[in-house]
Structures are given as structure tokens and as C-alpha cells.
Amino acid sequence: MSRLSGLGHRLYSGQSSVNIVGRRRTWYVVSGVILVVAIGSLLFRGLNLGIEFRGGGDFTIPNATCSIEQARAVAETKTGSQAIVTVSGQGTVRVQTEALSTTESSQLAKELSSTCGVGVDTIKIQVVGPTWGSEISKKALQGLIVFVILVALFMSIYFEWRMAVAGLIALAHDLIITIGLYSLFGLEVTPATVIGILTILGYSLYDTVVVFDKVKENTRNITGQSVLTYGEAANLALNQTLLRSINTSIVALLPVLAIVFVGAGLLGAGTLLDLAVALAIGMAAGAYSSIFVATPFLVQLKEKQPQMIALATRVRSRRANSAKNSAGAEGEPGADAGSVTTLVDSGPRQQPKRVPRSKRSKK
Amino acid sequence: MAPRPASRPSRSLAALAVLIVGLAVWAFFPGTDHTVRLGLDLQGGTQVILIPHPVTAGKDITEEQLQQTVTILRQRVDSIGVAEAEVTTQGSGAGAAIVVSVPGASPDRLVDLVQRTALLDFRPVYAVLAPTASVAKGQKAGTKPVQAASPDAAFEKAVLALDCTNPTAYSGGTPDDPTMWLGTCAKAGGGKYVLQPAFIKGTNVTSANAQLPTNGVGWVVSLGFDSEGAKSLANASTTLSALPDCSIGGQSPCNAFAIVLDGIVSSAPRFNEPIIGGTAQIEGNFTAEQANDLANVLKYGALPVTLKAVDITSVSPTVGSDQLYAGIVAGLLGLALVMIYLFFYYRILGIVAIFSLVIAAGITYLTFVVLSKTIGLTLTLAGVAGAIVAIGITADSFIVYFERIRDEIRDGRSLRQACDSGWVRARRTLLAADFISLLAAVVLYILSVGSVRGFAFVLGLTTVIDVAVAFLFTYPVAVLIGRRKWMQGGSRWTGLDADRMSRPAGVTETLASRRRRAASQTTEEVSS
Secondary structure (H helix, E strand, C coil): CCHHHHHHHHHHHCCCCCCCCCCCCHHHHHHHHHHHHHHHHHHCCEEEEEHHHEEEEEEEEECCCHHHHHHHHHHHHHHCCCCCEECCCCCEEEEEECCCCHHHHHHHHHHHHHHHCCHHHHCCCECCCHHHHHHHHHHHHHHHHHHHHCCCCCCCHHCCHHHHHHHHHHHHHHHHHHHHHHHCCCCCCCHHHHHHHHHHHHHHHHHHHHHHHHHHHHHCCCCHHCCCCCCHHHHHHHHHHHHHHHHHHHHHHHHHHHHHHHHHHCCCCHHHHEEEEEEHHHHHHHHHHHHHHHHHHHHHHHHHCCHHHHHHHHHHHHHHHHHHHHCCCCCHHCCCCCCCCCCCCCCCCCCCCCCCCCHHEEE | CCCCCCCCCCHHHHHHHHHHHHHHHHHCCCCCCCCCECHHHHEEEEEEEEEEECCCCCCCHHHHHHHHHHHHHHHHHHHCCCCCCEEEECCCCCHHHEEECCCCCHHHHHHHHHEEEHEEEEEEEEEEEEECCCCCCCCEEEEECCEEECCCCHHHHHHHHHHCCCCHHHHHCCCCCEEEEEEEEEEEHEEEEEECCCCCEEEEEEEEEEEECCCCCEEEEEEEEEEHHHHHHHHHHHHHHHHCCEECCCCCCCEEEEEEECCCCCCCCCCCCCCCCCCCEEHHHCHHHHHEEEHHHHHHCCCCCCEEEEEEEEEHHHHHHHHHHHHHHHHHHHHHHHEEEEEEEHHHHHHHHHHHHHHHHHHHHHHHHHHHHHHCCCHHHHHHHHHHHHHHHHHHHHHHHHHHHHHHHCCCCCHHHHHHHHHHHHHHHHHEEEEEEEEHHHHHHHHHHHHHHHHHHHHHHHHHHHHHHHHHHHHHHHHHHHHHHHHHCCCHHHHHHHHHHCCCCCCCHHHHHHHHHHHHHHHCCCCC
């Protein structure tokens, strides 16, 4: 652990630096490949929608003693249509049927209880009309749109519009990957999944805001100097918040994983598990995108600004000079534009030295 | 640099203590409920989610209609005598949903109750027929009420074929279109009626009461109408009372009107005379119970909208308590894992974080109890999940702050200063990031239905609590600890030891820190 902390220090000071911004092509390719797979899967495989979206009956029978075949036989004779029967957790049998009336559903529950040797009141019954899921999704989509507009406004005011754009692109990235993975692995989409995905909205941007806040701090008055380009300053900010990002992701994932394990072990499929799986995927994607997508993309946007281009030129010529001065002993630092590690301290600063404010008025 | 905050740790801690004690007193005030109210998925019961549709297609549902519906449903659900039944609306306008939750009721009974009785109207009787079906060769007996724009031959044939001795035909459930003719059965299969388009809708009824008149023989139901209803009633009764009496196979049209509930005739009294005043009495040798039932149908049957049950979930108490148990286990496990991680990573500061989490959890619990009794908050499984997820987000606030303290120390500040100046920066980040979280929660809460809402509420609540705890506990305690000599000594248990924090030498960092260090080196010798 202390080695990790030591790493924190080296990252902060710039002794160790991961060149994230400079290698943005790599991250874009990585994200691009995942996105293509996700979108491709969504287009060609589609989503495995739960009964809330299709309409139908869902019977969860805990501690069932019947076989899958027996349960299916009972359900199919009763409803006259195909039934899906799965076993999960500790002998929990789940029977899903086509749409049926409430009277039919209680009759089926009775028959299932006698076949599977459990009391009829231990069976969890859910009967859903086919419009319910789409109702939830419609609401979720409305929520998403309103949220995105509000966040874009907030980030434009608190930061600047470029950060808002970069943050929202990272958000879209996370959402597409999460939904795409659901499609790829054929995980069932339930309203709980929709909740999980909506939570990613907040979480993904939360993470991005923390990183951007550091970028903002590091790049304040950046045009007033010629040591660092915007990209380098942003990269330093990323490195400085890297440990926080890692810590945060671990700390956020721990409870979610606890839900996954407890959910899978104690309950079988259900609200908690569905939610946690969506969250786990989304949080991982959110942690990745706030570092590897949002900031590099922001740098790309920022470096198109004329003053940032001018800054980059100044930094390059300064480095060329200092390289000449040190007689090429350090190689060609200026050539390695994305890196901070090779940057040489060019001696004491030629400015009047001031006592920091915190030291000035000692009481 | 931002101005130094006025750090008065003891004042913040006192404020926190007042907050907690206040909440605790409110929560555990003698004579009130002290528990968190659990949703049906955690305590067992049946929940039905209903989507209201306007009676006439294309019209919007008003807020008033929605509230009226809720009131009617509540009365109906209460009538089956279960405690703690709950009827709430979620959302508004075209996307609104009504959620009926009843602990312990069987699903078919509840659904029957809330969904079946839906639309009430008054129609002039055109003809009364024998309940049995008279079918032509090769024709099947009808099992559903028949509607048509005009009483043409096809309509007549279909009505004749309707079998009113078949329970399916008179169980109702399909609201009729009041502007069309209707051929239907009487309740319990007592007869078959051919009815003209409605002259009064159920929504025109303002009051309906069962009464025993002082000099009367049996119970009667007295009715009050609004002005529109009174006018229609006056017109209809004037026309109808002049017609001959109704009887099976008798003359048509005749002088009765039918009270039609969901397409089924509840009662078909006849007009004795024109009714002008907007109030009417239905006589019919009723028993007290019959009169009450009819009055209830008239009063509560008049739903201004039609309802469709879209989600019916029934959870047994055993499954519910299992789910609650699993939620609690997952929450404690998650909390423990986070605490262990924080302790090993941040040592003494980690302990501060652990206490912060415990306090946040405590405040969350107390708030649940208080909100349970004030606004009727119920904790659902999705809410439990929200609370568990919030553990991570809450812990992150402390991580942001502690990493800032470390950064400040690396920049050459003393621990004492770092606790304050680190806070100024962390506070800004924290507020911005938590604002986003809260925004997501609020938007979700306003725009969602069902379990999404419970989740969003808990997430928003915990975000606010997170900010309160960070401001009133984590920061002041960190400042207090930062003033201690043993903490400044840099032992490895402080989590800020030299090994982790070793001073950088001659490497460029942030622009600000560079400037700061250059300056501080002239005034004091920095030991690394």
C-alpha cells in the first residue's frame, strides 16, 4: 500500500508520469473498437428485454423441489404457450410465461406450488402488461434528455462549453458501452437495469467533474507562462488525480460488488442483482472515460484555440533554447511534446520572490 | 489563492451534534412510529401500477381527474379493510401512473377491485330482453356487451345472440363508449338490455347516499347532480316518464334508465315523473346493504378516467424479508469493505473517513424514520440499492479531500495549513460533483415512475447528507487532528508519512506549486 502511496507522490510531482493525453490516439482506438462492438451488437443482436418490456407473467419459486421440465410442463399446459424456466441461486426456479390474466396467474401459482412442493404464498408473482416497460423507458429517455441539457448548462457555466462537450461525449461513451455489453452478453434488461443505467449518468459525470476541476485549476493563467502546453498541464492534472480516480473507482465498486455477490448468492436474479451489474459495468466505463476519453478530447478541443496554439509554439521554442544551453545533454526534450518527465527545471526564476500569503501575516 | 476559510471546527461539530440530536428526537419521539416504513417488495404484499387513459380518446387527463381517481381508488381499497393500503400518483399529465399498494392482499382480489369498476353512465332503456341467447343457426352465443353507433340489423342480431347467463358476459371490465348504443347484461345475469346513448355521465353525479325515508317502506338512494347533469336529467326524465313501463319483451322505448357500470347494468329504475331540481331518489325495496352498494357504485364508480393495470407484483412476506435481509447484508458488507480500504490507505485520516461514513449512515437512517412518518416515505428494494451505491459516492468526498491535503503538503505546506487550504479546493470540487449527482437524482425523481423514483429519492437524499457530513464532520475533525503534535510528527500511522510524501526535488509540478515552493524555500528550510 505504501508503494502505491509513493506512486501517488511521484505522479503528483511529475517524477512518474503516464502520458495519457499524448497517447490519445491509442485510447480513441481502444474506445472506438469497444464502441463499434457495442453498437454492432445492439444493431444485430438487440437487447434481451425482460417481461416488463414484453408483457407476461413471472413466477419466482424459492427452494423448489421440481425439475425445470416439470415446471415448464405445468406452465405450458396452463397457458397454452411457451414458457421459459430457469434455475438460479439456491434452487430458485423462475418461470416466465406469455401474458395472462390475474385469475390465470393465481391458478398457475397454485399448480406450480403443488408441483414444486412449496407453499403458494412463498411464490413471487409478477404480471406485467406489455406497455409498462416502454412506459419506464420513455420516462428514462425524457429524464436523460432533460438531465443532459441541464448538465450542459451547468458545466458551461462552471467550466466552459468545451468541457461540457467533452464530459457529455464521455457520458455517451459510457452509456453506449454499458447498453452494448448488455446486448453482447444477452443480459436481461429490466426496469432495475434502467435504474442502474440512469445512475451511471450521475456517476460518470461526477467522476469527470472531479478530473476537470483539477484540469481547470492547473490551467488557470496558462497563457501567462511558457513552460507547459495545455495538453501537458491537463496531462499533469490527470496524473495528479489518477490515484484519486483509482481509489474512487475501487471504493465505489466495492459496495456494488457486494450487491452482486450477495444478490447472486442469496437471492438469485432480482432487482438488486440487475441494478448492480449495470452499475458495475457503467462505473468501470465511467472511470475509464473520465481519464482516457473526456480529458484527451477536451485537450483536442482546447488546442484548436489560437492562444493555445501560440502557447504551444512558445513552449517549443523555449525548450529548444534550453536544450541548446545544456549542450544537448538531455537529448531533445522539446521534441517529445506530450511528456512532462523530461522537462528540465531551468534554474531559479527571475522574478521577485514573495512570501506566500499564508506566511505573510503570522498571528 | 482562495481566501482562507474561517475554520472553527468546534462550531461545525456542535452544529452537527444539534442536527443529529434533533433528528433522533424527532425520529424516536415517544408515541410515534420509530421504524422505517418498508415497501411491499420488502414486507410482502401486492402492488398494482395503473396507467390512466382518458375516457374519450385524444383528450388529456387533468390533474383534477387524477386526484379524483386516487380518492375513489383509496375509498375502494379501504373498503376491503386492510391496514396501510396506499394509493399514490407518480408523474403527471399524459404520463401519469397510479400505484396501489396493499400489504397482504391477494393479487386477483385487489386488481379486480381497482381495475374493474371504472366507468359509470346513465342510459335510457330502449328494450328489455330475456337473458338467454337466441342464436341463429351456425352463430355463436355472444359473451361481450355489444356497441354500435345506431341500432341497425347487425347490432340487433348481436344483442340477441348475447348470452347473459354466461358469467363472462356479465362480469364487466370493459368500459363502454357513452356516445354509442349498448346491448348488455344486468349484474349477476338478471336480464338483457338494449340501451340508448348515455344522457348523464358518472362524473355529473355529485353525491349519492343510502337513506331510509321517514315514512318510506324500504331504503332509497338519493342522488345529487351538477348543473349539466341536472339539465340532462330534467330533459331525459320529461321524455322518458311519458313512456310505457319496461318489461321483458315489452314495449320499446320504455320509461326506465339504466345505471351502467363498466358496460354492465347495475340497476335500471324507472322514471315516475319528470325530475327538475337536480336531485333524484331511486326507490326499489332495497335492503340497507343493497342501497349502500348502489350508492357506492354511484359515488365511487364514477372514475373520470379508465385504468389499465400494467404491472402487478405480488411478493410474499417471506420473500420480502429475504430481500430485506439480502439488502442489509450487502449494505453492511459494502460498508465494511470500503472502511477496510479507507483505513489501510489513509490510516488515521481513514479513521476520520470511517466515522464520517458511520455518521452519514446514522443520519440517513434517522432521516428515513422521520420521512416515513412525515411524508410517508417507504423504503423499497431499489431504495436500499440506492443507499448502498451511495456509500461509494460518499466515501469519494473524503478521498477528494484527503488527496488534496496530501497535494498541499507536497506543495510545501504544513499539515495544519494543508487541512484548511486543501479543504478550500476540495470543497469546490465536491460541491460541483455532488451538484451533478443531485441533479441526476432530482431529474430522475420528477420524470420517473415506479421503482426508479424510490431509487432516485434515496440517491438524492444521501448526496445531500454526504455534503452535510463532509462540511460538518470530516473537515472540522481533520482540522482538529491536524493541529495535534503527534499527527504533525509524520508517523506512518498518520497516512502522511515521509515515505508517501517525500518532498520533490527540482522537478516541475503545477505552475502554482512551483511558484509556492520557490517562495517558501527562501523563508524557511524545508525538511524532506
